[in-house]
Amino acid sequence: MIIGGFQKFTMLDYPEKVAATVFTVGCNFRCPYCHNPEIVDPKLIDYDRALDEKEIFDFLEGRKGSLDGVCITGGEPTLQSGLVEFIKKIKEMGFLIKIDTNASHSNVVKHLLNEDLVDYWAIDVKTVPEKYKIMTKKEDVVKNIEQSIDMITQSRSELELRTTVVSGYAILDDFDKIIDWINGINKDAFSKLHRYSIQNFRPEKTLNSDLGKVLPCQEEYLEKISNKMKKICDNVIIVG
Secondary structure, three states: OOEEEEEEEEOOOOOOOOEEEEEEOOOOOOOOOOOOHHHOOOOOOOHHHOEOHHHHHHHHHOOEOOEOEEEEEOOOHHHOOOHHHHHHHHHHOOOEEEEEEOOOOHHHHHHHHHOOOOOEEEEEOOOOHHHHHHOOOOOOHHHHHHHHHHHHHHOOOEEEEEEEEEOOOEOOOHHHHHHHHHHHHOOOHHHHOOEEEEEEOOOOOOOOHHHHHOOOOOHHHHHHHHHHHHOOOOOEEEEO
């Protein structure tokens, strides 16, 4: 595992849980609005400052009983070759595991599901399928995302889907297509969701610096999206 950051306490990253958050380095997407460029852009990654796994394990050993779980985010965690063993060690300590992922590595998702290692999945639904080419050049990415969502929906793990609303990438009109897309993957997906999160764009730090000039969405606009999603999902929240 290449770990670029560690937050020792959070009540925001894992719903209804007190957790710590591990930030992995590297991503196979290049979302222009990404707010973690220092762990996504190879030109900005400082590998010399990567944290030792032992530091994480030592901290968690002393927090048994006071933390509920560990969030593993990025970057994209499923790129990490040591992810499975890392999670196993944390699970052996008695902690819950939440993973934030773009879901594009369905083979890794399948492995983690087969081993029953993840309690809560948060998948970023970036946009409608035809716009994914903006984020990555991989041709099979949409197919892999579909496989991941389908497998997790059929599992006993909790699932959250979330979309960042930003002009040109995911807007109000796109959400009708997103609903049709997810329903087409698995008709039970929305009814089984723990929640759907609508995230407002944050312009203060982005992978593409030009997006620093783009304003966040107005609350009324986000409410329109929320009302649309509430027709098919019981738990919809607006973040930011």
